[in-house]
Amino acid sequence: MKGKAKRSSTKLGLPTALLLCSFFFLAGFYGSTFLSRDVPSIRPKLRTLEVVEKENESGLPHGETGDASIQSIPFQVLSWRPRALYFPNFASAEQCQSIIATAKKRLKPSQLALRQGETVESTKGTRTSSGTFISASEDKTGILELIEHKIARATMLPQTHGEAFNVLRYEIGQKYDSHYDAFNPAEYGPQMSQRLASFLLYLSDVEEGGETMFPFENGIFLDSGYDYKKCIGLKVKPRRGDGLLFYSLFPNGTIDRTSLHGSCPVIKGEKWVATKWIRDQEQHED
Numbered sequence: 001m002k003g004k005a006k007r008s009s010t011k012l013g014l015p016t017a018l019l020l021c022s023f024f025f026l027a028g029f030y031g032s033t034f035l036s037r038d039v040p041s042i043r044p045k046l047r048t049l050e051v052v053e054k055e056n057e058s059g060l061p062h063g064e065t066g067d068a069s070i071q072s073i074p075f076q077v078l079s080w081r082p083r084a085l086y087f088p089n090f091a092s093a094e095q096c097q098s099i100i101a102t103a104k105k106r107l108k109p110s111q112l113a114l115r116q117g118e119t120v121e122s123t124k125g126t127r128t129s130s131g132t133f134i135s136a137s138e139d140k141t142g143i144l145e146l147i148e149h150k151i152a153r154a155t156m157l158p159q160t161h162g163e164a165f166n167v168l169r170y171e172i173g174q175k176y177d178s179h180y181d182a183f184n185p186a187e188y189g190p191q192m193s194q195r196l197a198s199f200l201l202y203l204s205d206v207e208e209g210g211e212t213m214f215p216f217e218n219g220i221f222l223d224s225g226y227d228y229k230k231c232i233g234l235k236v237k238p239r240r241g242d243g244l245l246f247y248s249l250f251p252n253g254t255i256d257r258t259s260l261h262g263s264c265p266v267i268k269g270e271k272w273v274a275t276k277w278i279r280d281q282e283q284h285e286d
Contacts, residue, residue, distance in 0.1 A: 090243035103167035209267030231264035
């Protein structure tokens with residue numbers, strides 16, 4: 001039979017106990033001091049990160065024609081055929097109202113660039129709006145200059161490539177039948193430069209009608225004998241302050257047939273829009 005193990009007790013003397021207490025005290029003291037010295041070595045990294053973040057906010061070193069800070073202009077892709085993008089809240093209500101006030105006193109019936117064989121009489125009723133051309137340099141308020149500069153950033157096309165703003169008013173029943181903004185040399189003759197993109201800034205809401213429409217969006221109706229007076233396809237409803245960008249040319253310079261577009265008749269209310277046509281070469285004011 002196994003016997004019980006005997007308990008052995010060892011008593012520590014007072015000097016030994018004091019020595020052990022002193023040892024643990026000193027170990028704890030120097031250990032905490034050592035660890036506390038490590039903490040500052042971590043903090044500079046955090047401060048460095050904060051500096052980098054602030055530097056990134058101001059953007060990278062840039063050229064003389066560049067921007068000093070990173071720009072952010074919200075947009076939505078409406079279509080890839082044609083390439084059409086929508087820019088909400090591109091301009092303020094006050095800016096839109098100022099542009100309308102500037103244009104209102106100089107409106108005239110809108111005109112058409114005639115194709116070979118066309119006459120004013122044969123194209124009567126195609127475009128029934130009234131409008132005027134205003135360059136940014138003419139606008140004493142400076143608003144058109146700001147809008148023009150913002151359009152250049154949004155489109156990534158130089159500000160100097162834009163034509164003067166064509167500010168248009170559509171009253172009830174007025175419209176613009178489907179057409180291309182680019183000029184086909186076979187129809188209009190040789191061109192010194194070409195319209196490659198259009199930016200429409202809607203200056204007013206429209207209660208009913210007045211949509212910008214793309215009847216050939218995604219190739220629909222492209223080869224079906226479409227009636228150019230019909231308002232069908234992708235429709236963009238005007239909303240004050242919003243912008244619409246679409247490209248008339250492919251990157252290789254040929255005309256995108258799906259960029260055919262028009263303005264549906266206004267049914268209720270009034271439509272104001274400022275159009276900026278952007279060309280493939282620098283433009284000079286007359």
